[in-house]
Amino acid sequence: MTPRVAVAGVHGHGASHVRNVARLAEAGRARLAAVADPRPAEHLPAGVRQYGGLEELLAAAEADVVIISTPIQTHVPLAELAMRAGADVLLEKPPTASLAEFEQLSALVDETGRACQVGFQAQASTATLKLAQMVADGRFGELRGISTIGKWVRKAQYFQRARWAGRRTLDGVAVVDGAVTNPLAHSTAAALLLDGSTGVDDVRSVETELFRANAIESDDTSTVRVVTGRGTKILVAVTLCATEHLEPEVIVHGSAGRAVLKYASDTLELPDGTVEKHGRADLLENLIAHRADPAVPLYCPLSATGGFTTVVEAVRAAADPAEIPAGLVRWEGEGLERHPIVHDVETWIDRASDELALFGELGAPWTVRPQREK
Ligand SMILES: NC(=O)c1ccc[n+]([C@@H]2O[C@H](COP(=O)([O-])OP(=O)(O)OC[C@H]3O[C@@H](n4cnc5c(N)ncnc54)[C@H](O)[C@@H]3O)[C@@H](O)[C@H]2O)c1
Structure with missing residues (x-):
């Protein structure tokens, strides 16, 4: 039927x-x-x-x-x-x-x-799945870590579109709508998939450093470091306060070079300079196929989001994001178009990604004190 x-x-x-x-x-x-x-x-x-x-x-x-x-x-x-x-x-x-x-x-x-x-x-993209297989096969040599870079622009209209937008809680209920856990959630989820660490028990520790330039409860500029059960460091460096809206990247750092996944366009850049365009399966079609034949696996069953949810939990339990000092923020646009740009945020995100380090460890000017969680 x-x-x-x-x-x-x-x-x-x-x-x-x-x-x-x-x-x-x-x-x-x-x-x-x-x-x-x-x-x-x-x-x-x-x-x-x-x-x-x-x-x-x-x-x-x-x-x-x-x-x-x-x-x-x-x-x-x-x-x-x-x-x-x-x-x-x-x-x-x-x-x-x-x-x-x-x-x-x-x-x-x-x-x-x-x-x-x-x-x-992005979990149903052949770009993600091929890269995960290459990591599992040791194709990039010794794995130094995985990082994610998210440089997005979100304007006032994004936060004003709904009551829950940018909230940590609403009417006493957890929401956790921050840069790491919602708009750029695919980055962390993809990094965990590349490491083969999607389950709730696959995450050993999570450190969070949450900041915000917008007048919201949640974070809009953050670094998070996850250490997985197999010892891989995953460094998430994201902002919604960038100069320009760019496609997120998930980077595998190996002793034999770097591979980059651009999940929004199913693109894979390999250490030898090859750029591959992939396709992706449709999650609803996959669910329908699974209903007809349970032997067809789901691309992203709930159980495969346990590692990601451990990161959500660390962000939920962390102290409120620290406000980035006004002197480090420039505002552009008017009304619903208005949005903050954090001074030099792209440079600090790139450094966090390259060094698998938190903003505070790098001495980014808006950092106060890291909040360490698991
Ligand atoms: N997979 C993706 O790439 C992607 C992209 C954007 C949003 N999302 C996710 O989709 C979800 C919705 O996000 P959004 O940005 O569209 O939110 P939104 O607030 O803009 O829209 C939510 C819609 O749900 C309706 N709604 C609210 N409560 C409801 C209820 N109890 N029953 C039925 N409808 C209800 C609202 O009226 C509204 O139409 C979130 O979980 C978000 O993270 C996923």
Whole structure:
């Protein structure tokens, strides 16, 4: 039977999920059963009914798969509703805002026997998977570490689009919507995958240094260092306050050279200068194939986001991000276009990546005192 797919959260990123289901529907491989969102949606495919919430939708319509593309703090309750109604779930990243929630959701997956695919689409890229295999095969010699570089520009409109944006908690509930854990989450998740350290027990320690230039609760300019069970150092260096918006990079540092993954464009740059363009599988198609034949593995089952969630937990438990002194921040644009640029942030991010060092260890001018967590 053609799987009936419901989508919860249809504005923002959810609009791309609706388009993706419509694409599969045209090919006769899925049917858009209904959507749930408290905000009215225009431009839904003809005949598709909207409900104000997922509970209401599931009471009125049958769904085999539910896509959840809603604020982070709603992920676990909505996934529970969907799985208890017998649906498999495609849950947006980050799957949960804490390790406790991750354990709760993992227990629900076990109890209901439903599949839970997490929306880390870079995990389904052949660029990521090929590089992970090359690392496992020792193709870059001795592994010195893995780093991620994220230099993004996020404007006022990004933080003003929703109540949960840039929050660490909302109404007493964990959200953890910071640069490391949400907008640039794919970087950390991909680095963990390259090391073969995706499980919750694969992370030995996490050190966080969280800063912010925006008037938000969460971090927008941070370094995080993860040491994995196999002893690999993963250094995450990211900002939402860059001069220019660039594609994130995940860099493997080996004694035989560097390889760079640009996951947004499925590009791989190898130490000999070769640049390879890859493709990627679609996470919903993969979930549908897994439903039809459980021998087809999911690209990103919930269990493969445990290492990432250990990083989320360290960021959640860390002290509030330190404000970057005004003298180190330049503001550009007006109104919804306004955004901060942290002085020389690109140089410090590049150094953090090359030296696998935290901003504070390098003496970046905005650093105060590192917060060490695990
Ligand atoms: N995989 C990716 O590359 C990617 C990219 C962007 C966002 N995301 C993720 O997608 C999720 C949504 O992010 P966004 O930026 O689109 O958020 P958003 O706040 O812009 O949009 C969320 C939508 O969910 C709706 N919503 C809120 N509560 C709901 C509920 N209880 N039931 C149904 N709908 C509800 C809102 O009305 C809104 O339409 C987040 O987890 C985010 O991290 C993933």
